[in-house]
Amino acid sequence: MDHYGRIQLAIEHLEQHLKEPFNIKDVSGAAGFSAFHFQRLFQAITGFTVLEYVRRRRLTEAASALRNTATGVLEIALNYGYQSQEAFTRAFDAHFGITPARFRKLEQVLLAEKEWQQSIDFNEYRSQLGTTFHMNPPRLVTLEPIRITGYEYQTHLNNEQHYAEIPGFYYEFGREQKFMKIPDRIRPDMAYGVAAHFQEDGAFSFIVGEESAGSGDSLEPGFTSLEIPGGLYAEFVTGGSEQDVRRMIYGSWLPASKYERREGPDFEVTDVWKSSPERLDMKIYIPLK
Incomplete structure (x- = not known):
């Protein structure tokens, strides 16, 4: 299996454990890479860090829970790794530009598409390789x-x-x-x-x-x-x-x-x-x- 396929295994592992405490060693181990090398590969391919990806995914799933369930804001905050409702509110507002409570009350809230972080499919990065590689071979x-x-x-x-x-x-x-x-x-x-x-x-x-x-x-x-x-x-x-x-x-x-x-x-x-x-x-x- 190539690097992209192996990183995808790590993404699938991460998605299965998104509500659990993040452990980079477990995630990178699912791909068969060292923690440091996995982070370096991920960042070079995607342009952002693994931690930033996890943060975006958790906020996106939290937004979905706010919109589609009656689960309390505190419970959603705790589910997605925040220690308090206040910490979750600050992170949510900083990312989406609206508080969780206001987001839930409004009938329609248009969040910028770029702020929603869907689960990555590394097959897409593989297909883009031919257009992004511009350097002499080593x-x-x-x-x-x-x-x-x-x-x-x-x-x-x-x-x-x-x-x-x-x-x-x-x-x-x-x-x-x-x-x-x-x-x-x-x-x-x-x-x-x-x-x-x-x-x-x-x-x-x-x-x-x-x-x-x-x-x-x-x-x-x-x-x-x-x-x-x-x-x-x-x-x-x-x-x-x-x-x-x-x-x-x-x-x-x-x-x-x-x-x-x-x-x-x-x-x-x-x-x-x-x-x-x-x-x-x-x-x-x-x-x-």
């Missing part, structure tokens, strides 16, 4: 293990926070000359950005650094050392926005390929001397199996 390369030492920053998938923050990590790393604190630098002209230490809630580390021959035993606070595993990687050359390239990789190329992403960090390499503020000479590497 080069498949087999790499030896690479030892990286760098400064560890914290970021998150939620609200695409990582796309907004990562450029600042590079800027701060260079402005503060943190590269000078890396022992036994091997290739000072090549800057690495490594996504690692993935958490189930979407948090992860982004390490900006360089290849190093040091052991990593006596690093300054904030610095870390890790080994990028050897093996098969897809090498993508960025021809524009890194954000757009990563969306294409996880939202189009990987789901349509015969490969799966294996465990371990993905990373990017920038040739400092060939790059300019207008164009980065960057390659992105995704571990495959």
Whole structure:
């Protein structure tokens, strides 16, 4: 079964348990993915997070219950994961622009169609693939293990926070000359950005650094050392926005390929001397199996 079919299994699991406490590990497990990788795939394909999808689905089903049943507002609120009627009212009003009580009383309420979140069918995304994939295919390369030492920053998938923050990590790393604190630098002209230490809630580390021959035993606070595993990687050359390239990789190329992403960090390499503020000479590497 391909990525789209597997994600659809997760959606079906989620729909069956929509009134229960949300557990990303259970949902992603239904698709056979790690929690972090499932969230990254889902967000790249749909354009919004799993948590945002769950929130929209619950509010949509709550609106349907308000319109079509006599169930009390408090009971509906509790059914769809809200701790109080007040919290539910705030969320409902923020999303639909009307309170649950007023919505129920009015004979006709026209809610913008875009605000209703119906259950996703990932077959539709599969059928759109041919019109959304616009990038050169990657080069498949087999790499030896690479030892990286760098400064560890914290970021998150939620609200695409990582796309907004990562450029600042590079800027701060260079402005503060943190590269000078890396022992036994091997290739000072090549800057690495490594996504690692993935958490189930979407948090992860982004390490900006360089290849190093040091052991990593006596690093300054904030610095870390890790080994990028050897093996098969897809090498993508960025021809524009890194954000757009990563969306294409996880939202189009990987789901349509015969490969799966294996465990371990993905990373990017920038040739400092060939790059300019207008164009980065960057390659992105995704571990495959």
